[in-house]
Amino acid sequence: xxxxxxxxxxxxxxxGDFYIDPWRPxxxxxxxxxxxxxxxxxxxxxxxxxxxxxILEIRLGPGQYDTVDWGVPVYMNGVRISLHPAGHIIGSxxxxxxxxxxxxxxxxxYKTENDGISGAFEPVRxxxxxxxxxxxxxxxxxxxxxxxxxxxxxxxxxxxxxxxxSVLFAYSLGKAQRILRPVADxxxxxxxxxxxxxxxxxxxRAGWDLPAVQRVMPDTPKDLLKGNVVIAPSxxxxxxxxxxxxxxxxxxCSGWMQVRGxxxxxxxxxxxxxxxxxDWQGLLDAVKATGAERVYATHGFQAAFSxxxxxxxxxxxxxxxxxxxEEEEQPTPGVPDLDExxx
Numbered sequence: 001x002x003x004x005x006x007x008x009x010x011x012x013x014x015x016g017d018f019y020i021d022p023w024r025p026x027x028x029x030x031x032x033x034x035x036x037x038x039x040x041x042x043x044x045x046x047x048x049x050x051x052x053x054x055i056l057e058i059r060l061g062p063g064q065y066d067t068v069d070w071g072v073p074v075y076m077n078g079v080r081i082s083l084h085p086a087g088h089i090i091g092s093x094x095x096x097x098x099x100x101x102x103x104x105x106x107x108x109x110y111k112t113e114n115d116g117i118s119g120a121f122e123p124v125r126x127x128x129x130x131x132x133x134x135x136x137x138x139x140x141x142x143x144x145x146x147x148x149x150x151x152x153x154x155x156x157x158x159x160x161x162x163x164x165x166s167v168l169f170a171y172s173l174g175k176a177q178r179i180l181r182p183v184a185d186x187x188x189x190x191x192x193x194x195x196x197x198x199x200x201x202x203x204x205r206a207g208w209d210l211p212a213v214q215r216v217m218p219d220t221p222k223d224l225l226k227g228n229v230v231i232a233p234s235x236x237x238x239x240x241x242x243x244x245x246x247x248x249x250x251x252x253c254s255g256w257m258q259v260r261g262x263x264x265x266x267x268x269x270x271x272x273x274x275x276x277x278x279d280w281q282g283l284l285d286a287v288k289a290t291g292a293e294r295v296y297a298t299h300g301f302q303a304a305f306s307x308x309x310x311x312x313x314x315x316x317x318x319x320x321x322x323x324x325x326e327e328e329e330q331p332t333p334g335v336p337d338l339d340e341x342x343x
Contacts, residue, residue: 016079032108033092051091054206086110087121089174112282123289134277136305149182165248184211193232299323
């Protein structure tokens with residue numbers, strides 16, 4: 001029995017009459033996390049994890065947001081729904097759906113290494129698993145998080161010795177919060193782009209204990225920038241906004257930095273292969289832990305990943321979706337652009 005249909009509006013549970021991360025406005029949406037390719041504006045009612053609500057409010061504006069904690073069941077038309085940690089960003093969830101003895105799990109985006117802020121990925125047993133595969137090729141193998149953090153700290157120290165400002169490009173939602181603690185270890189003064197600052201303050205208001213940051217303003221003193229760290233979204237790369245930091249060095253935090261040449265093509269001084277998505281082995285470990293017999297591979301290298309799953313004896317299937325990969329989130333129509341420096 002198919003609990004999920006893949007429709008022009010997104011993943012639809014006909015029995016429960018709700019969508020998961022719909023691509024267009026619908027009556028009832030269950031949201032895995034707050035990135036804009038998964039949480040889109042315009043639906044009548046949203047169900048999400050309690051930690052995702054403040055993110056949706058800042059990204060989508062006022063709306064009907066119903067929340068639930070981990071593992072607490074909610075019923076829609078007799079379909080049992082529960083949310084389980086995905087480890088992608090703060091509040092990110094996998095959606096477990098059960099109806100008439102059949103269990104499906106929609107992973108959303110996930111990573112299997114516990115980053116200390118997003119919650120540890122929780123494998124959920126199911127018959128069918130819908131898995132992202134953003135980095136679903138064997139060449140993607142992440143270094144341990146602490147090793148990458150050491151690389152970032154050493155890079156900042158080197159820039160400090162040279163009298164340069166360290167500008168780190170990272171998602172305004174997710175990676176920007178993740179790198180705060182390692183950065184704070186070597187630089188007590190952390191400045192941010194407006195997009196990062198808006199998310200930061202929303203999370204602080206929701207009770208999250210994050211290292212202090214200051215927003216970069218037009219009148220921010222030059223002396224405050226020198227030798228310190230600025231965290232900004234990739235939309236700031238190459239923009240006039242960057243001129244105020246000279247002399248500076250740039251570093252990109254992205255899984256795409258695993259591929260040689262990407263740092264050079266983006267004209268960055270350093271690249272750190274830090275991703276909020278699972279690598280190849282993480283994807284395989286997650287699939288195995290679910291015990292699923294059928295796996296739908298979505299957004300990423302889905303053709304290669306689904307083919308490999310078939311080769312190892314699973315029912316691997318490819319599904320094309322409107323979800324993005326590891327790209328900077330795009331503004332949502334009708335909502336203030338959080339990537340604007342003046343936002």
